[in-house]
Amino acid sequence: MILDAKIPDGPLAEKWDRHRFQCKLVNPANKRKFDIIVVGAGLAGASASASLAELGYNVKTFCLQDSPRRGHSIAAQGGINAAKNYQNDGDSTFRLFYDTIKGGDFRAREANVYRLAQVSNNIIDQCVAQGVPFAREYGGQLANRSFGGAQVSRTFYARGQTGQQLLLGAYSALMRQVKKGKVEMLTRREMLDLVVIDGQTRGIVTRNMLSGAIETHAAHAVVLATGGYGNVYFLSTNAMASNVTAAWRAYKRGAYFANPCFVQIHPTCIPVHGTYQSKLTLMSESLRNDGRVWVPKNPGDKRPPAEIPENERDYYLENKYPSFGNLVPRDVASRNAKEQCDQGKGVGSTGLAVYLDFSEAIGRDGAPVINQKYGNLFHMYEKITAANPMHEPMMIFPAVHYTMGGLWVDYNLMSTIPGLFVLGEANFSDHGANRLGASALMQGLADGYFVIPYTIGNYLATISSGTQSTEHPAFKQTAAEAAAKISKLLAVKGKKTVDEIHRELGLLMWDSCGMARNAEGLRQALDKIPAVREEFWQNVTIPGSGHELNQSLERAGRVADFLEFAELMVVDALSRKESCGCHLREESQTEENEAKRNDTDYSHVSVWEFTGQDKSPEFHKEPLVFENVEPSQRSYK
């Protein structure tokens, strides 16, 4: 198949308008004949469900939590970008587009990113109309703050709970459609597979997580809004149930996967403190404005921080990057922290942490000023670690945070399977090799509120509106396969828990396919992953049955898919022999040991096609064309 991104002709700024005009329409009387399945109820899923139902389509929305108000979008703290230019500080659609493309290290599509910047303003209007309580100035106007990667103040926020408030807005719009009978909301359902008939998406197979029943659902189109796959690393800032299963099943049914190795690692998280740890917690990056990062100069120095004299401390970011210092971008900060720890200079009980020290700032500005700026973050830190950063340095370590890769979609957000659309973090389209802060919320809502309502009609207008039924043998067969997999998992009855094996996979991925990669490490990982997978299928133990609420079984199903997906990630990482965005390929560095992008050979999207179990995936290339921006090399020295 030749990949056609279906990017409209014409000047960048006119593409979306032209496309909207060229999109085929479904007339209002016919919309009620079409059924659409939406999987996931985070920002992208909830906003898409509500908007499609408002148009008149019959929507069935699924989520695996007990309520559609809990998707992990809810945990986003910082804010949402929009090119409103309310601050009169030089912002514009083009500037937001430019910052996002540049932030993504020139590995995203111009047309998609420009559209994202265009609709960003509508998102803010829409959310305010829903009653989202954004922060305001005294005069009643909306407040903005600045965020990494931009020199303008364009971030709208609701305290440190922006994701929560935006999600509750989308959720309220969704529940309004439930009341109207246009959305059927099915909670505690996990999608296990996609049903494809004659090359077209026709429905999904789900497991009712309370009864264990395997259910089939038919529709004219399926929208996946199932989030990212950061939990392949076991520890991440993702919610515990975030997984790759829906996307992976779609991949195995014919949807291509794009740039799976593009993963963002956030530099300021609370470090790991023991093997039982289940989850990493993010601390806002704003802390690096006043905190100084350091480690002891001598490896293995276990003295408490206060007893280490100035001349035995290594302020490695300030020394290495004199002009940006502690404010280097996320990937540079993350990579250097890991490097220090790998040299044995890490601090804390596990040696996997570096100090972020506020003592100089407290001395300079006074404790009240620092407390006012960061008090809430310090409080959150103290709650988890019982240490107060006003009195001793904070300890931080990088953590997996966001996955830029995802299912490949064209400009219409349709995957390579007709009728399967992919939204939000689950697709690959807008963030290139690195996502800027406050852009995830923007993309989720752009896709759901303002893109899919137009583009899905363009597809539905080309297919029959005849009733879809689950009677087709493909539904029975796909359901039987899903049930067989569950039986197989339960039958292993080995000696290791799901989490033990998941943790093993996670460590392997963190070491070989994390922020710095090299060919040798990646090749070793490719040898090791099948062994871990084999161990899982031979030796996992899952108590209970498949006919009840069984959380071990749920996790096992997700880990089984991570164990397959991990291999594709490594294959992708191996094939991209350049450093770009969030990751450093050790073979591709400048003389100053900085990331070196290679536009001659890698200015493309790497797209992978499933060719069969235990067979190598087939590689496809979507070249990236930059007509409006000139790719430039970053430097932070």
Place this chain on the structure above:
Amino acid sequence: MSEIRLTLKIWRQQGPDAPGRLETYESGPISTDMSFLEMLDVLNERLTLEGKEPVAFDHDCREGICGMCGAVVNGQPHGPEKETTLCQLHMRHFNNGDTLVIEPFRARAFRIEKDLVVDRSGLDKMITAGGFVSVNTGGAPDANAIPIPQKNAEEAMDAAACIGCGACVAACPNASAMLFVAAKVSHLSLLPQGHPERARRALDMVKEMDELGFGNCSNERECEAACPKGISIRNIARLNREFLKAAIFSNED
């Protein structure tokens, strides 16, 4: 970091109609750096390796914002720490040798699904009844078209911070959902966007709450004490005003 050992008495119930009972477990060594849910993870790993069924409990973000986790610990929803969800409660707040009784959130409107997992869909149903602004996607006016005094926006945000965990219901001797409904009614009545529907919303949400079997408010203030987000019962006073105004003065029926 230090280690403690606890005796855990945990409510085990196979399904909604099965009888439940408290089972006693020794926690084994527990690091005081663990969160409460990680302590349960450790227990569950051990039970799994012993071939026993682990304790089912709801959880997801483990950052105190999704509202999915929650259990009653020694009689207190989300445990003893103020304004802290169960996932953010750390074991350093307990002492070696303590006995912890861990039960699901109990309310007539919350069916027990299994062990500590309960059905809180009633909360969604009350939002469905009216906890929204009726505005379709597209066509919204410019976000700055209607100025909103900062104080109102802040107060609305205080109420909107509700995470829908249901601790207020579990804490209330009447299993009332007044704080939950009040938070949503307050959030939207404090903002101009919520005004056109404020009377209808108050009437519909309260009606739904009654129909779902949640109890009445008798000013016990347990909900406020248990709320992990510190939602104030002043919101209940506001709900009462909104409801009375709607019932007496509005032309909604």
